[in-house]
Amino acid sequence: MAEAATGGNPEHVPDTGDGSNVTISAATPAEVGLRFEVDGEIATITLDRPDKRNAQTFATWSALARIGETLPEQVRVVVVRGEGPSFSAGIDLRMFTPEGVPGQGSFASVAALGDIEFEQRIAEAQEGFLWLRRPEIVSIAAVQGHAIGAGFQLALACDLRVVADDVKFCMKEPALGLVPDLTGTKPLADIVGVPRAIEICLTARTVGAAEAVRLGLAEIAVPPSELDRAVRDLADALLATDRAAAAATKRLLQAAPGRTLEEQAAAERAEQVERIRALFGRG
Numbered sequence: 001m002a003e004a005a006t007g008g009n010p011e012h013v014p015d016t017g018d019g020s021n022v023t024i025s026a027a028t029p030a031e032v033g034l035r036f037e038v039d040g041e042i043a044t045i046t047l048d049r050p051d052k053r054n055a056q057t058f059a060t061w062s063a064l065a066r067i068g069e070t071l072p073e074q075v076r077v078v079v080v081r082g083e084g085p086s087f088s089a090g091i092d093l094r095m096f097t098p099e100g101v102p103g104q105g106s107f108a109s110v111a112a113l114g115d116i117e118f119e120q121r122i123a124e125a126q127e128g129f130l131w132l133r134r135p136e137i138v139s140i141a142a143v144q145g146h147a148i149g150a151g152f153q154l155a156l157a158c159d160l161r162v163v164a165d166d167v168k169f170c171m172k173e174p175a176l177g178l179v180p181d182l183t184g185t186k187p188l189a190d191i192v193g194v195p196r197a198i199e200i201c202l203t204a205r206t207v208g209a210a211e212a213v214r215l216g217l218a219e220i221a222v223p224p225s226e227l228d229r230a231v232r233d234l235a236d237a238l239l240a241t242d243r244a245a246a247a248a249t250k251r252l253l254q255a256a257p258g259r260t261l262e263e264q265a266a267a268e269r270a271e272q273v274e275r276i277r278a279l280f281g282r283g
């Protein structure tokens, strides 16, 4: 098992070259709060600040991005989970205070940045979420308890969500005067539709397990004690399919909503030509 230690200042993450043993240095571990482990074809990212309900900081998002950049090639399934009673209570509320998060500033300090630098800062944070959609992997969020704001968006950044019966999704940002900006609005609108997404976000209400399954926000809801097993079973089932075919099929499915039927049919042909040639030794 290759393992990455509890995270620290992502600027100091050493590059291991082949990505097989990513170590996040421990300069400010409490502010990052991530564990990263690789076991064969499954990588597990664990939000690991349970005493603070896995609140996230800019350092968390930088570390996530770094994991994405250095993900070992053999990994096909990435599980994102949270330690303790909550998946994640969202952004660290110290960002709203004048003192901010040590070494990372506050909303007041980033508000003083110029437009380009400010948007760049947000883009860097978004990098921590975007890679979870890569066709080469399937990402699964294992969500128990609260998944608020950035926590909800991290779950939405994954391809699939397996939830515990006690899950509480909440897009709190509009209630705090913000928008959800960690890439969550598109998957939410794609999954539940624009009207339901408007209702969920603009009321900042809680979505529980039964409704999450009904809306397609979760594939399955299980008792909390069975969450890890359910995720493992899903991962095993995903790993049972051919790797290249899985990636090609995910590419097709991801692009389908933005294409016409004819365009999609053409894309299917192109992918299948590749597949059949590869299978019959002409790739």
Ligand code: CAA
Pocket (backbone or CB within 6 Å): 051, 052, 053, 055, 056, 085, 086, 089, 090, 091, 092, 093, 094, 146, 148, 149, 150, 151, 172, 173, 176, 178, 180, 181, 182
């Ligand atoms: N940031 C920092 N600390 C947090 C936190 C957060 N988001 N959420 C919880 N904590 C801390 C609490 O301060 C508390 O710390 P102490 O023990 O040192 O006092 C500890 O975690 C446990 O919290 P609770 O006692 O409140 O735990 P609970 O189980 O009773 O309640 C909760 C859990 C409902 C998640 C509640 O903690 C809560 O409402 N947290 C805030 C949620 C929130 O508003 N998040 C911001 C979302 S918006 C966002 O994320 C914006 C964005 O992306 C840009």
